[in-house]
Amino acid sequence: MAQIRFPEDFHWGAATAAYQIEGAWKDDGRGASIWDTFSHTPGKVKNGDNGDVACDSYNRYKEDIGLMKDLGITMYRFSIAWPRIFPDGTGELNLKGLEYYSNLVDELLAAGIEPVCTLYHWDLPQTLQDCGGWENRDTIDAFVAYSEIIFREFAGRIKYWITLNEPWCISFLSNYVGIHAPGNRDLQLAVTISHHLLIAHGRTVKRFRELGIEGQIGFAPNVTWLEPYSNRKEDVDACRRGVAYFLEWFMDPVLLGTYPQFMLDWFAAKGVNLEIQDGDMQDMRYSIDFIGINYYTGNVGRYKQDEGLFDYEDIDTGYAKTDFDWFICPDGFYNVLCYITQRYGNIPLLITENGACYNDEVEEGCVNDTRRIQYLKQHLIQLNRCLESGVNLIGYLTWSLLDNFEWAEGYGKRFGLIHVDFQTLTRTRKNSFYWYKEVICKSGFDL
Numbered sequence: 475m476a477q478i479r480f481p482e483d484f485h486w487g488a489a490t491a492a493y494q495i496e497g498a499w500k501d502d503g504r505g506a507s508i509w510d511t512f513s514h515t516p517g518k519v520k521n522g523d524n525g526d527v528a529c530d531s532y533n534r535y536k537e538d539i540g541l542m543k544d545l546g547i548t549m550y551r552f553s554i555a556w557p558r559i560f561p562d563g564t565g566e567l568n569l570k571g572l573e574y575y576s577n578l579v580d581e582l583l584a585a586g587i588e589p590v591c592t593l594y595h596w597d598l599p600q601t602l603q604d605c606g607g608w609e610n611r612d613t614i615d616a617f618v619a620y621s622e623i624i625f626r627e628f629a630g631r632i633k634y635w636i637t638l639n640e641p642w643c644i645s646f647l648s649n650y651v652g653i654h655a656p657g658n659r660d661l662q663l664a665v666t667i668s669h670h671l672l673i674a675h676g677r678t679v680k681r682f683r684e685l686g687i688e689g690q691i692g693f694a695p696n697v698t699w700l701e702p703y704s705n706r707k708e709d710v711d712a713c714r715r716g717v718a719y720f721l722e723w724f725m726d727p728v729l730l731g732t733y734p735q736f737m738l739d740w741f742a743a744k745g746v747n748l749e750i751q752d753g754d755m756q757d758m759r760y761s762i763d764f765i766g767i768n769y770y771t772g773n774v775g776r777y778k779q780d781e782g783l784f785d786y787e788d789i790d791t792g793y794a795k796t797d798f799d800w801f802i803c804p805d806g807f808y809n810v811l812c813y814i815t816q817r818y819g820n821i822p823l824l825i826t827e828n829g830a831c832y833n834d835e836v837e838e839g840c841v842n843d844t845r846r847i848q849y850l851k852q853h854l855i856q857l858n859r860c861l862e863s864g865v866n867l868i869g870y871l872t873w874s875l876l877d878n879f880e881w882a883e884g885y886g887k888r889f890g891l892i893h894v895d896f897q898t899l900t901r902t903r904k905n906s907f908y909w910y911k912e913v914i915c916k917s918g919f920d921l
């Protein structure tokens with residue numbers, strides 16, 4: 475029987491984010507975030523769900539870390555809620571907020587688990603949004619100042635840092651598509667925000683280096699892979715635009731120092747232009763130690779005139795789908811990681827999110843989520859292919875440790891290895907928890 479084995483020093487972990495799991499939305503001085511505002515606005519989130527309680531991990535983090543220890547992970551990715559640190563975004567520091575994360579980090583370290591800290595996972599302080607949010611360049615400086623406080627507080631304890639989670643979601647999904655907070659629908663605004671986010675990322679990396687913080691820093695774009703339906707140039711170009719929307723638009727400035735010209739031209743043809751000020755592109759270029767990669771889905775696509783933003787349409791090739799209605803495309807994982815390596819060189823890659831939405835429920839104390847096991851197995855095989863192909867992969871953090879608040883979908887989309895009953899907050903290990911535990915123990919699996 476064929477064996478899939480990973481390097482002994484390969485990091486195995488799981489990921490979460492503050493607004494999705496913590497709850498305690500008004501406890502210990504926490505200020506309002508744009509997601510509190512958005513989720514409390516009727517019609518924005520399915521079933522009227524919000525993050526007021528979520529998984530109550532703010533109060534149950536010791537229980538959650540006990541589950542992580544049982545799982546055997548060596549890395550745990552979490553995010554810090556900016557509004558817990560600066561309730562008004564800037565100004566007065568909330569020491570109780572810092573204390574919570576200090577206790578969390580100490581508990582992780584005591585459990586032998588490496589903390590991976592995401593500084594921004596979408597929960598912008600509402601007071602900053604009231605002043606324009608990421609459209610306002612002042613927010614860039616506010617983010618750097620917030621990040622510096624965290625760097626100084628956790629220097630030596632947190633060794634892996636992520637500035638931004640999924641800048642595509644922060645800019646385009648939230649300000650052009652409009653289904654995430656704050657819910658704008660303006661392409662120029664989204665492009666401007668994407669630019670400001672990359673400046674904020676770069677200046678934060680610069681501050682990290684200036685402070686001489688021990689550890690590694692990167693960011694975590696979400697990427698997809700779109701295979702052209704044919705080798706006709708129009709199909710190839712349409713797929714290239716669709717991939718670049720998530721990938722090159724954010725990675726090229728950080729790793730190559732320029733935006734992809736074909737995307738600048740495409741946006742310009744739609745009357746959307748970037749206002750690049752002196753120093754902006756240099757700020758983005760402060761070198762990072764790794765790239766976090768979030769991958770869920772890919773597809774086959776082709777050119778279709780005037781379809782969507784990029785004259786692109788998906789093809790329904792009959793690939794199976796998750797309960798999020800996303801195509802399952804494991805080959806895309808291999809293809810996109812090889813593409814990233816080919817384009818940017820052998821910079822270390824940390825899979826910061828990969829997982830599947832399946833809404834299996836507890837039956838007689840068990841959750842038989844065989845489809846999630848299948849998804850994880852298929853995608854880990856592709857990661858092993860990448861390693862065999864020389865891709866510099868350092869670890870895999872599955873999304874997610876816990877079922878949690880899946881943004882505009884509320885609690886109806888379950889990604890966790892652990893089932894959460896959102897009425898009782900009872901945690902139940904799913905069968906995928908036990909499967910992943912064995913994978914970690916063996917650093918691989920048998921086919």
Ligand SMILES: CCOCCOc1ccc(-c2cn(C[C@@H]3NC[C@@H](O)[C@H]3O)nn2)cc1
Pocket residue numbers: 491494639640647651696768770827873879880881
């Ligand atoms: C072009 C039109 O598109 C319409 C829907 O578009 C999307 C795209 C992407 C997502 C999406 C959701 N997730 C999972 C999260 N990653 C971060 C973590 O917080 C998880 O909860 N990743 N991507 C949702 C909707």
